[in-house]
Amino acid sequence: MEYDKFSEPVWVYVGLNVPSSLETVAEAFVFLDECPNALRGGAHLRAMEACRSAMRRETRGEAARAALVQFASERGILAPDLGLAIANAPVASRTGIAA
Numbered sequence: 001m002e003y004d005k006f007s008e009p010v011w012v013y014v015g016l017n018v019p020s021s022l023e024t025v026a027e028a029f030v031f032l033d034e035c036p037n038a039l040r041g042g043a044h045l046r047a048m049e050a051c052r053s054a055m056r057r058e059t060r061g062e063a064a065r066a067a068l069v070q071f072a073s074e075r076g077i078l079a080p081d082l083g084l085a086i087a088n089a090p091v092a093s094r095t096g097i098a099a
Helices: 025-033 042-055 061-075 082-088 091-095
Strands: 005-014 018-024
Touching: 005 025, 005 061, 018 025, 025 042, 025 061, 042 061
Parallel strands: none
Antiparallel strands: 005 018
């Protein structure tokens, strides 16, 4: 479902602080639906509703992405974009070979 793909993935910590990327509204909805009760609250409800609205095509997927980012940020589970971090890392740290 191309219509629900985010412009950029959202990286969140899951489990024992393992980063995971969410690239679509559907992935975000499943993540939010499976969140532990301890993480739930107002931002969680807003993100769930934004995902539902986007899946019904009543709003754009980017609105759901923004709500997801807000939720993850408030709960301390927003991870850095690992693709960007790796791309910006010095060559020696990526390959083990001095540049």
